[in-house]
Amino acid sequence: MSTSFVPAVRRQGSLHAERRWALIVAYVSLVLASIVMLAPPFYMLLTSLKGSAEIADLSGNPWLLRNPTLENYAAIIGSSMFRGFFWNSIKVTVMVVAITMVVSVLAAFALARMKFWGSEFLATGIFLTYLVPDTLLFLPLYQIVGGLGLLDSTWGLVLVYPTLTVPFCTWIMIGYFASIPKELDEAALIDGANWAQMLWKIFIPVALPGIIAATIFAFTVSWAAFVYPTAFITRPDEMPLTIGVVSQLIRGDTFAWGQIMAGALLAALPPVVVYAFLMDYYIAGLTAGATKG
Secondary structure (H helix, E strand, C coil): CCHHHHHHHHHHHHHHHHHHHHHHHHHHHHHHCCCHHHHHHHHHHHHHCCHHHHHCCCCCCCCCCCCCCCCCHHHHCCCEEEEEEEEHHHHHHHHHHHHHHHHHHHHHHHHHHCCCCCCHHHHHHHHHHCCCHHHHHHHHHHHHHCCCCCCHHHHHHHCCCCHHHHHHHHHHHHHHHHHHCHHHHHHHCCCCCCEEEEEEHHHHHHHHHHHHHHHHHHHHHHHCCCCHHHHCCCCHHHHHHHHHHHHHCCECECCCCHHHHHHHHHHHHHHHHHHHHHHHHHHHHHHHHHCCC
């Protein structure tokens, strides 16, 4: 008995030691990743709380805050131009999210539940369009937007942003709709429901986590887009936050670093709030969309 008991104890001890080292490595990796990820926004916060003189003083440690001030935030919030940037971002984001969700839900429902010839290839093709980088698309889109007379207008952004949001949101919704049991379709059809009633009364309530995940994605992309507004917008009164803060606070070789950092942090606040309250739904929606369909 002793000859069989000792190896078992050793194996148990070995597994315990391996698990402990795995946890140590995992926590160390998480700590290092957190430091790398959080260092830039923390430095931005410190810079936004410094006055111009302290920022220009290169003799001190840039990671230390000696004379904190809110003058940069007061200057940004009190600027009518910044409020205009904020309103433009809200306007574009709300319209793009609404367009994206209507198109994505209808397209995903048709591709996932209303099977027809070529539906699987079409679904794959929709997702592949998301893989095309916007740095390649903005040149032909610039000609299209210019031909429609929408350059220097937020309506041009409303037109082109769905090219970034619709493919991925449709792919997420296809996966979520495909994970819903087919018995629901059959029961609804037997009860005399049509496809529109099935979508509205059955699939949308059941697929709500996936819809929320797609909405969060569309919101994030629309709010944080940079390449398209840089290419299509040059008028300050039509600029969204992403380019307005940078373009108007950099004059030649003069950088208003404090206000730039304050404006960037204020611009990043809405997505942070959205993710903080809806993170569980976002993860659930992405997981279902990645594993089903």
